[in-house]
Amino acid sequence: MAHLNYNHLRYFWAVAHDGNLTRTAERLNLSQSALSTQIRKLEERLGHALFERRGRQLILTEAGRIALDHADTIFAAGEEMLDTLQAEGRARRALRVGALATLSRNFTLAFLRPLLGRADVEIILRSGGPAELMQALEQLNLDVVLLNQPAARDAMTRFVSQKLDEQGVSLVGTPARLGPGGALADLLARHPVILPTPESGLRSGFEALCDRLGLRPQIAAEVDDMAMMRLLARADAGLAVLPPIVVTDELASGALVEAQRLPGIVEGFYAVTLERRFPNPLLRALVHGAAAPGVA
Incomplete structure (x- = not known):
């Protein structure tokens, strides 16, 4: 029985992680045809196609995913062996988080x-x-993705969503803007708001609340980054609609205050992984620890 050619496996491993034959060939200083030949020889040895083409992109087949799992293990073990024998200290294990x-x-x-x-x-x-992160997870370029909603799961892509926490959502602003506070409807009528972008689940919940209250608040800004929402709130651009955990330090220092909790609106936090034969061993304790009470 012929042995596996590990040079072929390494070329496959490089292309699988890059997801692009041209980019990998340039990085390895090979021609595309030479790189394709090496991968084809591995496919012939294994008896399975490892990639399928979708436009210009290479997508792993089921056999390709299995091969990549094994290749990750093989080459990680080789790096650990070098670290150990060359006395460079304990091998470092990488965790790729989106x-x-x-x-x-x-x-x-x-x-x-x-x-x-x-x-x-x-x-x-x-x-x-979410689309680019889930694609990276599907292509095994990430070990886990942190989202605010569970990922869709089907027979072709077996995502596993672990709920880590759930937080209420509040109106947050500067003490100067809020003064003595007031009723929720009054605050929304008097002050502009800083909102997440329309595709956010948090945004749709806020708009439903405004409909129930018969309000159409002035929008100061639509932002796709919670850190920027925090900065805009600190700059007194308006009242930010966000979970208090985003502004923990500002609330503690008094730079911002929590005016009102928004009834019926919550932000979920999920860790999404892909079912794998060889999951990253760092993940289990990490996900279970984050799901414990009081993580936030």
Whole structure:
């Protein structure tokens, strides 16, 4: 029985993580045809197609996902062996985390806190929109994605959504703007509001509340980043509609105050993973720890 050619496997591994044959060929200083030949030889050896083309993009087949899981394990073990034998200290294990751009930075930090400062762990953090993050998770370029809603699951893509926490949503503003406060309807009628963008579930909940109250508040800004909403609230651009965890430090210092909780509106926090034969071992304790009471 012929042995597996690990050069072929490494070329496949590189393309699978890049998702682009041209980019990988340039990085490896190979021609595209030579790289394609190496991958085709691996496919012939394994007896399965490892990629399918969708436009210009290469998507892993089911066999490709299995092969990539094994390749990740094989090459990670090789790196650990080098670290050990070359006395470079304990091998570092990477955790690749994607976080929705509109998600609270404070919540993301709370999720990652158990791993912060560990000499054996490297955290790679990416932010973006839900579509690009879920694509990266599906292509195994991320280990977990933090979202504010569960991911759709079907027979082709088996996402697992673990609910970590749920927070109420409030009107938050400067003490100078809010003064003695007031009733919710009065605050919304008198002050402009800083809102997340229309595709946000939080935004749709706020608009439904305004409909029930018969209000059409003035919009000061629509923002796709919770950190920017926090800065705009501190600059007194209006009342921000957000979970208090986003402005924990400002509330503690008195720079901002929580005017009113918005009835019936909550922000969920979910850790989304992909069913894998070889999940990142750092994830289990991290997800279970974040799901414990009092994480926020």
